[in-house]
Amino acid sequence: xxxxxxxxxxxxxxxxxxxxxxxxxxxxxxxxxxxxxxxxxxxxxxxxxxxxxxxxxxxxxxxxxxxxxxxxxxxxxxxxxxxxxxxxxxxxxxxxxxxxxxxxxxxxxxxxxxxxxxxxxxxxxxxxxxxxxxxxxxxxxxxxxxxxxxxxxxxxxxxxxxxxxxxxxxxxxxxxxxxxxxxxxxxxxxxxxxxxxxxxxxxxxxxxxxxxxxxxxxxxxxxxxxxxxxxxxxxxxxxxxxxxxxxxxxxxxxxxxxxxxxxxxxxxxxxxxxxxxxxxxxxxxxxxxxxxxxxxxxxxxxxxxx
Numbered sequence: 001x002x003x004x005x006x007x008x009x010x011x012x013x014x015x016x017x018x019x020x021x022x023x024x025x026x027x028x029x030x031x032x033x034x035x036x037x038x039x040x041x042x043x044x045x046x047x048x049x050x051x052x053x054x055x056x057x058x059x060x061x062x063x064x065x066x067x068x069x070x071x072x073x074x075x076x077x078x079x080x081x082x083x084x085x086x087x088x089x090x091x092x093x094x095x096x097x098x099x100x101x102x103x104x105x106x107x108x109x110x111x112x113x114x115x116x117x118x119x120x121x122x123x124x125x126x127x128x129x130x131x132x133x134x135x136x137x138x139x140x141x142x143x144x145x146x147x148x149x150x151x152x153x154x155x156x157x158x159x160x161x162x163x164x165x166x167x168x169x170x171x172x173x174x175x176x177x178x179x180x181x182x183x184x185x186x187x188x189x190x191x192x193x194x195x196x197x198x199x200x201x202x203x204x205x206x207x208x209x210x211x212x213x214x215x216x217x218x219x220x221x222x223x224x225x226x227x228x229x230x231x232x233x234x235x236x237x238x239x240x241x242x243x244x245x246x247x248x249x250x251x252x253x254x255x256x257x258x259x260x261x262x263x264x265x266x267x268x269x270x271x272x273x274x275x276x277x278x279x280x281x282x283x284x285x286x287x288x289x290x291x292x293x294x295x296x297x298x299x300x301x302x303x304x305x306x
Contacts, residue, residue: 009112016106017065023103024067026056028076029110042076045229046244047263049076051115052108053091054270057131059112066101077229080237093238094245096136117266118296119289124273132270144242145249151194152215152254158183158190159254161247162197163262174260174280176202180209182258182278187213194254196247196264197221198228217250219243251275261285 009017017024028042028049042049053069060067072079072089081088091097118124137145162179183193183206192215197203200221207214220240222228229240248264251257252271259265259277269275281289 013109014063017060017063019104021103022065022106023101024056024060024063024065024108025070025105026053026067026108026113027070027073028052029107042074043230044077045227045263046078046241047248047267048115050245050267051117051263051270052113054127054131054135054267055113055115056108058127059108061130066103068100069095069097070100078237078241083236083238090238090241094137094141094241096138115263116292117261117263117289118292119266119269119279120293120296121273123296124269128270128273141242141245145246148217148246148250149253152192152250155191156189157192157194157215157254158186159194159196159251159257159268161251161257161259161262161265161268162195162199162202163260163264174282176205178280179258180206182280183210186256186258190255194250196251198244217243217246219247261289 016022028044049071053071056069057067069091070089071091072087075088076090078090078093079088080090080093084093087093160179160183162176163173191213193206193210193213195203195206195214195216197216198221200223203216203221220228220234220236220243222231228234229244234240244264248267249271251259251265251268252275254275256276256278257265257268258280259268260280265279269277
């Protein structure tokens with residue numbers, strides 16, 4: 001991986017992107033994922049790409065440059081043109097962003113919107129205020145999410161995100177007993193527990209223990225160890241995106257959440273930067289988080305660039 005600082009843009013690049021006819025186009029450029037090993041164009045998860053889109057809009061806004069999210073330049077794990085009259089850009093399945101602006105298309109470079117997770121309220125609030133609060137779900141997706149929220153919005157609800165199959169080597173999994181222990185400790189304070197997870201077996205275990213206090217959506221979940229979004233036997237790719245998107249909005253709508261080192265967990269805080277939460281983490285993920293937050297703070301103070 002390049003040693004280029006993640007938030008440094010050259011003067012030449014800045015001059016290019018601030019020209020009046022430029023449309024800054026956000027897409028996966030394929031240089032920081034292992035897609036080529038699998039014979040497909042992009043195997044990244046929904047919220048890895050969602051964060052890239054949000055950071056891309058944020059980056060373009062700081063330059064006062066027009067931006068457009070184009071996850072239709074190649075096949076992605078959520079591409080489902082059969083359901084959308086040939087539309088490849090899966091971002092448009094869920095969000096309204098209007099027609100593609102006319103102008104000179106300049107694709108993003110890797111580090112301009114690299115999806116770092118910075119677990120600091122001031123950062124979360126800035127990105128939410130600048131970008132996330134202005135994202136417009138289409139009516140169909142908005143209705144689906146509202147129906148999910150209606151299952152628990154009248155109750156005091158604790159959300160929990162249990163990361164199962166996705167990237168177990170990159171991010172060490174939190175032992176299931178830690179989830180169980182913290183959920184039990186919160187039982188007296190909450191009437192419902194909303195669960196977002198990609199693992200069917202974990203959900204069933206929680207159902208056995210917490211019964212009808214548990215709330216969740218009827219979703220496609222993994223029966224084994226393969227990440228659900230990389231299972232190409234699942235034909236309804238739109239549904240995969242819809243369900244993980246709804247889980248994230250539901251987590252953001254809880255009174256408090258138990259989160260983990262995951263793009264889904266992190267995105268819930270961008271949707272609701274005031275959300276109370278506990279972050280479950282291993283020693284390895286704690287070390288990485290503290291290092292990233294230290295660099296972010298030093299950069300913010302002008303001491304060291306990230």
